Amino acid sequence: MSTMFGWLKRRTMSEQRKVAVPPPIMPSPSPAYTQPPVEWNAKYSPGMIARECRRIDDFVALTSPSAWRAVGGLLEHAPKAHQFVTSQEYAYNVALLERLPRAKFVLGIGGGMALDAAKIVAAAQGATLIMIPTVVSTGSVFNAGFPQRHDGVLRIIHKVASPKILLFDTDVIRAAPTHLNAAGMAECVCWVSVVAAWQWWCHNRRGGVEWDQSVADELIVAVRECVSCWVNDVDADGRPGIDAIRACAEWNRKRYGLHAWDLGLYYAIDHAFDVAFYFVHRRSLLHSEAVALGSLLSCVLYDGGFEETIHLLRSCGTRYLPAQIGCTWPEVRETLDHLHEHGTHYGHTNTRLADGPVSDELFNQMVTRVEGG
Incomplete structure (x- = not known):
C-alpha cells in the first residue's frame, strides 16, 4: 500500500496552471436576495408541481435531462427555453446568462447544479425564482449562495x-433513485466529523474556537434526531416518505439555528474534500456522497467520531465507498x-493538513477503516 499510495512529489496545482480568479459573477448581496x-x-406535498405551477406561462427552466423528464410533463405551459446545466465554471455561466431569453419566472428544477444556476439567472434577470428540487441530496435548498468556480x-x-x-x-422525489435521496443525509451526518x-x-491547543460541551451535545442530539426521522419513514425499498423528505431537506434550514453554526467550526475536511476533488480532477462527484466520504x-x-459517523451513514443508506461513488483511492x-492548497484560495486553511500531507501510514488507516467499516 505505501508504495502504491506514496505522496506524489509534484508541483502544486496552482503552479501547474496559474489560477487568476475572476471577480464574482454578480454582487453580494444582489437585489434578488x-x-x-x-x-x-x-x-411538501404529492402533486405539488402541477398545482402550484399551472398558471406560470412566462418562464425559463434550469434543469438536467433526468429532472426534466420527471417534471417537464407536469407543467401546463412550455418554457421560453430550458437549459441542461452542466457546469459551475465562471465562463460557462457568463455564456448561460447571455443566451437565455428574459422571462418573468425562473424555475430551477433538479439537483444542486440546476438550483444554483437558477439563482444567478433569476438575480441577473430580476425574475421571480421558483426552486423545485427533484431529490433531497443537495444543500442548495435553503442556501442563497452560488459556488462559482474558475479553473x-x-x-x-x-x-x-x-x-x-x-x-x-x-x-417526484420518491420516484428518484434511492441512493440520490439517501445521499442527502450526509449533509446532516457530516456534523459528527465537525465536532470530532x-x-x-482544542485538545491539542491549536487556538481558535474554545471547546463548549453544551454546543457539541446540542449538535449531536440534533443529528441523531434527524437521522431517526429519516430511518423511521423509509420504506423497504429505500424510498422516503413525506416526513423523511421534510427532515432531510429541513436540516439545511435547521442548522442555521444551532449554536455551532455561528462559531465557524472549519477544522473538518468533510465538504473541503468535495471541492478539492473537483479542483484536482476537474470532474464532480455527487456532492453529498463526496461529503459522506x-x-x-x-x-x-482527527481520530474521533468514526464509529458513529459510519453507523449513521449506513443506517440512512448513504453511499461513501470510492467504488460506489465514482472515484478511486x-x-x-x-x-x-492538494486539499490544503485549494483551501488557501477560499480561506479554509485551519485544518490538520496545514501541517503537511497525509502520511502513508495514516492514509492506509483511512483505506482500511473506510473499506472495513
Missing part, C-alpha cells in the same frame, strides 16, 4: 437570490495531497 433562508416558503478554484458568492417558493413534490475535528483542535476521512484524520490520495 430578499429573505434569509430560514424564512423561505417551502411546501477548478471555488469562490462562494453569498446572498444571490431568494425563491418565492420551494416546492418539494413528494411524488473541533474537539481534536470526506466525513469519514476527517474522522480518521489513488484519486482520494491525490485530492488529500
Whole structure:
C-alpha cells in the first residue's frame, strides 16, 4: 500500500496552471436576495408541481435531462427555453446568462447544479425564482449562495437570490433513485466529523474556537434526531416518505439555528474534500456522497467520531465507498495531497493538513477503516 499510495512529489496545482480568479459573477448581496433562508416558503406535498405551477406561462427552466423528464410533463405551459446545466465554471455561466431569453419566472428544477444556476439567472434577470428540487441530496435548498468556480478554484458568492417558493413534490422525489435521496443525509451526518475535528483542535491547543460541551451535545442530539426521522419513514425499498423528505431537506434550514453554526467550526475536511476533488480532477462527484466520504476521512484524520459517523451513514443508506461513488483511492490520495492548497484560495486553511500531507501510514488507516467499516 505505501508504495502504491506514496505522496506524489509534484508541483502544486496552482503552479501547474496559474489560477487568476475572476471577480464574482454578480454582487453580494444582489437585489434578488430578499429573505434569509430560514424564512423561505417551502411546501411538501404529492402533486405539488402541477398545482402550484399551472398558471406560470412566462418562464425559463434550469434543469438536467433526468429532472426534466420527471417534471417537464407536469407543467401546463412550455418554457421560453430550458437549459441542461452542466457546469459551475465562471465562463460557462457568463455564456448561460447571455443566451437565455428574459422571462418573468425562473424555475430551477433538479439537483444542486440546476438550483444554483437558477439563482444567478433569476438575480441577473430580476425574475421571480421558483426552486423545485427533484431529490433531497443537495444543500442548495435553503442556501442563497452560488459556488462559482474558475479553473477548478471555488469562490462562494453569498446572498444571490431568494425563491418565492420551494416546492418539494413528494411524488417526484420518491420516484428518484434511492441512493440520490439517501445521499442527502450526509449533509446532516457530516456534523459528527465537525465536532470530532473541533474537539481534536482544542485538545491539542491549536487556538481558535474554545471547546463548549453544551454546543457539541446540542449538535449531536440534533443529528441523531434527524437521522431517526429519516430511518423511521423509509420504506423497504429505500424510498422516503413525506416526513423523511421534510427532515432531510429541513436540516439545511435547521442548522442555521444551532449554536455551532455561528462559531465557524472549519477544522473538518468533510465538504473541503468535495471541492478539492473537483479542483484536482476537474470532474464532480455527487456532492453529498463526496461529503459522506470526506466525513469519514476527517474522522480518521482527527481520530474521533468514526464509529458513529459510519453507523449513521449506513443506517440512512448513504453511499461513501470510492467504488460506489465514482472515484478511486489513488484519486482520494491525490485530492488529500492538494486539499490544503485549494483551501488557501477560499480561506479554509485551519485544518490538520496545514501541517503537511497525509502520511502513508495514516492514509492506509483511512483505506482500511473506510473499506472495513
